Amino acid sequence: DSGVTQTPKHLITATGQRVTLRCSPRSGDLSVYWYQQSLDQGLQFLIQYYNGEERAKGNILERFSAQQFPDLHSELNLSSLELGDSALYFCASSAGGAYNEQFFGPGTRLTVL
Amino acid sequence: AQSVAQPEDQVNVAEGNPLTVKCTYSVSGNPYLFWYVQYPNRGLQFLLKYITGDNLVKGSYGFEAEFNKSQTSFHLKKPSALVSDSALYFCAVRDPIAGNNRKLIWGLGTSLAVNP
Secondary structure, three states, X not given: OOOOEEEXXXXXXXXXXXXXXXXXXXXXXXXXXXXXXXXXXEEEEEEEEEOOEEEEEOOOOOOEEEEEOOOOOEEEEEOOOOHHHOEEEEEEXXXXXXXXXXXXXXXXXXXXX | OOEEEOOOOEXXXXXXXXXXXXXXXXXXXXXXXXXXXXXXXXXXXXXXXXXXXXOEEEOHHHOEEEEEOOOOEEXXXXXXXXXXXXXXXXXXXXXXXXXXXXXXXXXXXXXXXXXX
């Protein structure tokens, strides 16, 4: 158990809808990262927050947004969903230094029908 | 530009034989290097990292990796493979002096299959 929790485990929705994925980092970790993993694209870094502030951005679509709250939990919002958004979404956390490893949650499997 | 390559999509090895999963990188400074493993239907787990010091790094589950600066490589090794090592392995690199662009760069992953 990494100490990172993600909810929900599974999400099935329709095209055009909006969903929110939630992540609670390990106790004491200030950084949260979001990743998308699909069969054809591999593991894609989306965005990182550090203590409530956006720290780094990856291949995140404009339809997607995220935030980190004062209690350090984070939410990833996906809107105007398309079939191609179906994927596993992982959250990871770390202490924040460049040399610190990341601890991954179990993921949320999103299916867009 | 920072990049990391895992040249093999899949590696097959017999149980009990040594295994190697290859990783090469390109960064402008001295790299921070990481290996992660993903078992089926699970999140990634940290295996080991190289930050500085001894080029041979030991990690979880009997894995080790050797940092080779001249060859810009960080290959993952294990002396004797187990069937339970079958998983997807990811190499990642960060350039610590890349300023605001210090995000972790991930390889595409190598699927390891250990045959009984």
